[in-house]
Amino acid sequence: MAQMNLLHAINNALDIAMTENERTVCFGEDVGYFGGVFRATSGLQEKFGKVRCFNTPLVEQGIIGFANGLASQGSVAVAEIQFADYIFPAFDQIVNEAAKFRYRSGNEFNVGKLTIRAPYGGGIAGGLYHSQSPEAYFAHTPGLKVVIPRNPYQAKGLLLASIRDDNPVIFFEPKRLYRASVGEVPEEDYQLPLGKAEILQAGNDITLLAWGAQMEIIEKAAEMAATDGISCEVIDLRTILPWDIETVTQSVMKTGRLIVSQEAPLTAGFASEIAATIQQECFLHLESPIGRVCGLDTPYPLALEKEYVADHLKVYEAIKHSINY
């Protein structure tokens, strides 16, 4: 075991993936010599050479188009998009190409060996173009997997699983936690399962569900609720698509209440999808309406970030509201 922050854990996972397979390649804007603007690919060019870890020109559609071609050829493509906010020029290559490559060709060709890494989320005074959480756009696209880790241990295990998974995976990294989140991480190879949620804390009164950096927030709200004698079951969804309906359903069957919290705006966010499915699965077990605690339906602000975000106090209020319904 070693103490690693989230960036170290990602760097370590990439190192393992590149060591085990000579055909694994990491690239993106500033990824090569400099090691990425957040330094997630630090040292990889030095260790594996310029052919396998390199800077690309500044063109996201090119990066993902290139990655699609490379993956379809059988190489393992790990592409970095510098900020999730800048993934949109590559939207076509992701949504129309990567996601449909296998289906449209009858699996003559596929890009299962593609992984896209991108830092996402707010809380860094980044304003509207360095704070977005765009997971829902991609969750609306059959053929993609979407994974979001909450801490260094999760990041390493889930990233290795994403790289080895035979489907295109978008791996969103909570950049607010890059250096802030530090924990014990095994130095050796391990994997955590995709498509599996994790119960962090068992409880009886209400289920709290989130992913990525938002986990901290709901854990803090759960602590506040505990002082009121409310027992929360806290779940990290981990994989947004395809998501672990079973774990969440079982939990809500037990607690009868659910709050889903996300950083992204409320309307058509992934919390809405979860609410609809759980309402269907658990209708007769629900004691109160499923709550969603999310960002406002506006672009991500700067000066009023504190007011905008789905913070622990808003989650705590939602818990009380649900319990007292």
Next chain:
Amino acid sequence: MNTDSYNDGAVVHTPVFIDGHSVEIPILKILKQDGTLYEGAELPEIDQKLATKVYKTLVFHRVMDERMVASQRQGRLSFYMAALGEEAASVGGAAGLKDQDMIMTQYREQGALMFRGFSLEDFMNQMFSNAKDLGKGRQMPIHYGSKELNYMTVSSPLGTQIPQATGYAYGQKLQGLDAVTICYFGEGAASEGDFHAGLNMAAVQEAPVIFFCRNNGYAISTPSDEQFKGNGIASRGVGYGIKSLRIDGNDILAVIKATQIARAYALKENAPVLIEAMSYRLGAHSTSDDPSGYRTREEEERWQANDPILRMKNWMLAQKWWDEAQDSALYTRYREEVLAAVKVSEKIEKPHLDTLITDVYDVTPVHLQAQMDELKEHINKYPDAYPFTAGKF
């Protein structure tokens, strides 16, 4: 369409490649570093009044950048981007245009806005995201914009302003205005698909737009030789059928000259022009960056010798339009003014809570108003957690 019409080369019967580097591009230089002119150099239209305004703007730019980088280091400001060493590109561009021309920028062109007369207070209020910011405290520092000064609000996603400039210029043409659009971008951003879209459409749709590329050698850590293999950005104009010009970007007179003739041409011919200004990003990419991780001191020092502001000063001195005493007084005055303005702006309160939901649409929809009502109730319950807005709505 007869595809023969552009087959104006020789007919050959064995393959003859045109080399990827066969385009040779002249570079326009007017002013030498010592303040004298190159032989035969043609001056732009410039008199003492304009020259003095340009020079003062350059000095103001240098001073404000210096002060704001320092403020960021002191923790007073969250973020800043200086244009150290390449101020002439933006200031000179604005000086070669008319006030009615639209300026669209990437982010390192605050000099153009300074030239247009954006006040020191306006700059500060934007950077401190306070209630007086024209952009209502929504964007990171340096994302300025002003309708009054025909300066389009900066957007972080790179390259997006390039095809927009084409559309804006087309609208100006449609209205028969005596106005063009200038569109600034970096040599890195020129790799984006939007660059291709914008230039090709400008040529096809015959838009009076000046594409102004600041080639400063770097896109964050990526040197331009890892960005493209062609002959810079100017060579690409040829492929789009666009008149293109390469200039020394640290030569203020070359920048003004190039912009003046580009404007005249764009208006007269209803056609785009591409200018590539060669320069160097002497400072860090932003206050979040440290260039020592990817380039050498020696390289930086080579470019320090090409300081565009010192070059213009030398010319001003030679013209007897300026003297050393005026110069040091100007620096002192600007330093004091900027420092004083920082102190005022950083104390102005944050924008009103309601600005969180305004301007998402022209009229705030019901669901968003409901979210705001709920938020207000919540803030009233926990006033200590929201000190900027509690008790102020």
